[in-house]
Amino acid sequence: xxxIVRNRDVPAPARGDAGAVLWLTGLSxxxxxxLARALELRLRALGQRVEVLDGDExxxxxxxxxxxxxxxxxxxxxxxxxxxxxxxxxxxxxxTAAISxxxxxxxxxxxxxxxxxxxxxxxxxxxxxEARDVKGLYKRARAGEIPVFTGVxxxxxxxxxxxxxxxSHEVTVDQGVDAIVSLLRERGVx
Amino acid sequence: xxxIVRNRDVPAPARGDAGAVLWLTGLSxxxxxxLARALELRLRALGQRVEVLDGDExxxxxxxxxxxxxxxxxxxxxxxxxxxxxxxxxxxxxxTAAISxxxxxxxxxxxxxxxxxxxxxxxxxxxxxEARDVKGLYKRARAGEIPVFTGVxxxxxxxxxxxxxxxSHEVTVDQGVDAIVSLLRERGVx
Numbered sequence: 001x002x003x004i005v006r007n008r009d010v011p012a013p014a015r016g017d018a019g020a021v022l023w024l025t026g027l028s029x030x031x032x033x034x035l036a037r038a039l040e041l042r043l044r045a046l047g048q049r050v051e052v053l054d055g056d057e058x059x060x061x062x063x064x065x066x067x068x069x070x071x072x073x074x075x076x077x078x079x080x081x082x083x084x085x086x087x088x089x090x091x092x093x094x095x096t097a098a099i100s101x102x103x104x105x106x107x108x109x110x111x112x113x114x115x116x117x118x119x120x121x122x123x124x125x126x127x128x129x130e131a132r133d134v135k136g137l138y139k140r141a142r143a144g145e146i147p148v149f150t151g152v153x154x155x156x157x158x159x160x161x162x163x164x165x166x167x168s169h170e171v172t173v174d175q176g177v178d179a180i181v182s183l184l185r186e187r188g189v190x
Numbered sequence: 191x192x193x194i195v196r197n198r199d200v201p202a203p204a205r206g207d208a209g210a211v212l213w214l215t216g217l218s219x220x221x222x223x224x225l226a227r228a229l230e231l232r233l234r235a236l237g238q239r240v241e242v243l244d245g246d247e248x249x250x251x252x253x254x255x256x257x258x259x260x261x262x263x264x265x266x267x268x269x270x271x272x273x274x275x276x277x278x279x280x281x282x283x284x285x286t287a288a289i290s291x292x293x294x295x296x297x298x299x300x301x302x303x304x305x306x307x308x309x310x311x312x313x314x315x316x317x318x319x320e321a322r323d324v325k326g327l328y329k330r331a332r333a334g335e336i337p338v339f340t341g342v343x344x345x346x347x348x349x350x351x352x353x354x355x356x357x358s359h360e361v362t363v364d365q366g367v368d369a370i371v372s373l374l375r376e377r378g379v380x
Contacts, residue, residue, distance in 0.1 A: 049280045062273075064265070082251045090280065090281075091239065091281075
């Protein structure tokens, strides 16, 4: 069992074709935002232009009023994908950190950005995420205060073939960042 | 009376600070999209990275379901402003082409991007816009089929101090583009 799993069957874009969508997906508490922020720092230190589109922040700016119903979640995820693509095609590395639980919707996000899209599955067992419960959301979900919550009352559909899987309960944040930076180098983004 | 009016009381950003929000505002039919597309071509020819955030396209991707009520229009305009700012701070020239009829809301858009923001008032008399009626919207508004329509049943608040005013019924598209390119040069964007 590897803690960081690279899928090498994905065609790489032409070297030098800067800009990418790094699509982090995973349960609440899996460590997407932590990884995104650490990666942002590393990439900025390398002189790259980077934006982190975090689930909560984007919801505030682009999707206020949307619920957590399947339809509204899809709308939110596709808005993030639209903005990430606008950035990536202008040479920015756009890191998204929304749960994005549904496989179909992530496929639509991928279709928008083509070869610039890299799916990074930030995986951790539900129990580990729930034990951390950084924002106290699992507790509220178990208490029935949040009626629809991924992993508790709504499914999380893991990626079939992500470009990279980072098992966040087995590796350090730095190791996760290293793996993503290597991926970007191999794909010619860096 | 000048057909292109430059406001020189606006502080310019430091030279070399690439990236800008070119905020085109004006009535439906005033020529915002035409000017935006012509400008996009010119700027691309100059090697610039450019995105046009057109009212209709953005509404489809970011604001589906929003009405034309004051509150929803404001939400739509602020979403455009959020995305335009993300692009501009990464060195892209983001051209927006939404009616954006309310002065207060445009002020909020300006506040998001600070010195990168350039307001371009694309002005033409209502009669001229209505006579063109490119999308047939004025006719529908007069017939009562569109209950809220800027210039007919909802106010357009002209900018008090736009960085540039282009009187689109008096100048050619090329002249408008020239004026905007000059503005960008003076501000150190180009």
